[in-house]
Amino acid sequence: MKSCLFICLLLIGVKIQAQQAHFKAVDFHKADSIAALYKGESIKNLPLLAYNLTTSLPTKVEQFRAIYIWVSTNIENDYWSYRKNKYKREKLQKDSLALLQWNRTFRAKVFRTLLREKKTVCTGYAYLIKTLASLADIECKIIDGYGRSVNTNVGTSSIPNHSWNAVKLNGRWYLCDATWSSGEIHKPANKFIHDYNDGYFLANPTLFVQNHYPLDTTWVLMDKKPTFTDFLNAPLVYKHAFSEDITPIKPQKMHTQIIKGEALVLLVKAPVTVNIQDISLELVKNGNSRVITPYIYPTNKGLLQIKYPFPKTGFYDVHLKIGQHYITTYTVSVRKK
Known part of the structure; x- marks a missing residue:
């Protein structure tokens, strides 16, 4: 210091x-x-x-x-x-x-x-x-x-x-x-x-x-x-983003607001050695967490597009994970239409 x-x-x-x-x-x-x-x-x-x-x-x-x-x-x-x-x-x-x-x-x-x-x-x-x-x-x-x-x-x-x-x-x-x-x-x-x-x-x-x-x-x-x-x-980035060489691209801000039913879309740069099947999202709401498998689409620019539509309103911590390792964290406010 x-x-x-x-x-x-x-x-x-x-x-x-x-x-x-x-x-x-x-x-x-x-x-x-x-x-x-x-x-x-x-x-x-x-x-x-x-x-x-x-x-x-x-x-x-x-x-x-x-x-x-x-x-x-x-x-x-x-x-x-x-x-x-x-x-x-x-x-x-x-x-x-x-x-x-x-x-x-x-x-x-x-x-x-x-x-x-x-x-x-x-x-x-x-x-x-x-x-x-x-x-x-x-x-x-x-x-x-x-x-x-x-x-x-x-x-x-x-x-x-x-x-x-x-x-x-x-x-x-x-x-x-x-x-x-x-x-x-x-x-x-x-x-x-x-x-x-x-x-x-x-x-x-x-x-x-x-x-x-x-x-x-x-x-x-x-x-x-x-x-x-x-x-x-x-977004918060953790040590395993560095060891796995995974760079979050979008959203550029930690907090995102979306409408119920709308998808949160993450864009990350990841090496080809990353197994897509190991990617998950951990959603935390009111102290309760659950792990879901998002939709993942490789792009023509060598990036991964990760999508998950939120079916319910509320405030969520969203952790992107590779296996058991935390990569990055976002917060999402899901509101009614």
């Missing part, structure tokens, strides 16, 4: 619509194996760690892959520090001097905890990725902005609450988020569980912007940039 600082960046030469697909021909097995070989290594000597992770890899993308995998699988998300920082920053957001002092104090604590315990918040992940990449002569930036989840930045904005990275490979800029790749907090026990998600590595900008909005919108890396209001009101 960084303070609301705009970072002055050299933006000339930023390329757009870069994503992991550009490196489909690259075999990352060696990079992943090297990251695994050095599992548990100390971070008190970062030049040595960067050397060990990258020296035997021939390309910059493989070197960055080894760094990214190592950070994502060796650093633990410090949930309690995140909660404390969130509470303090929200409390002090109208007192700029007190907020600045808190940010300085908290940053120092973040890096002490990172070095001592290998636990951190998003700022620490982004710092470690940038530092190791720079030691390997790979250009990398820390991007500050807004992360969106079920409880944050839905409809209304919070203060900036997240940091991630942009990395330059083969003359193009790519986006990645080692914090969200690393795993998740198991809420009942408030315990972090490592569960690597490759979808945030060199992510698709169109999908990435649905839950990452940078303070400097150059780092959206898209020709047509959504506004901050678009970001706040978009």
Whole structure:
């Protein structure tokens, strides 16, 4: 969590619509194996760690892959520090001097905890990725902005609450988020569980912007940039959208109003590996949920059109699922004619 600082960046030469697909021909097995070989290594000597992770890899993308995998699988998300920082920053957001002092104090604590315990918040992940990449002569930036989840930045904005990275490979800029790749907090026990998600590595900008909005919108890396209001009101997108490479296209807003008997129509971009028979909608109304099989039509543009006509009025949460995994959520108001 960084303070609301705009970072002055050299933006000339930023390329757009870069994503992991550009490196489909690259075999990352060696990079992943090297990251695994050095599992548990100390971070008190970062030049040595960067050397060990990258020296035997021939390309910059493989070197960055080894760094990214190592950070994502060796650093633990410090949930309690995140909660404390969130509470303090929200409390002090109208007192700029007190907020600045808190940010300085908290940053120092973040890096002490990172070095001592290998636990951190998003700022620490982004710092470690940038530092190791720079030691390997790979250009990398820390991007500050807004992360969106079920409880944050839905409809209304919070203060900036997240940091991630942009990395330059083969003359193009790519986006990645080692914090969200690393795993998740198991809420009942408030315990972090490592569960690597490759979808945030060199992510698709169109999908990435649905839950990452940078303070400097150059780092959206898209020709047509959504506004901050678009970001706040978009459908909720979950981690399995990234791991399955599924991008919601329409509706662009989370909330939709339709008439009884009218169909909700979703348009998503999905890889051919997705089995249409695994797609379902979970409808939640008044705390009661049921899973239905929608009508699904592949389009001539490589998209999937998903339709379900609502026979009854009411307010619904609509979850798009692949198997047991939640992909995205919409809300639907169904009214009488």
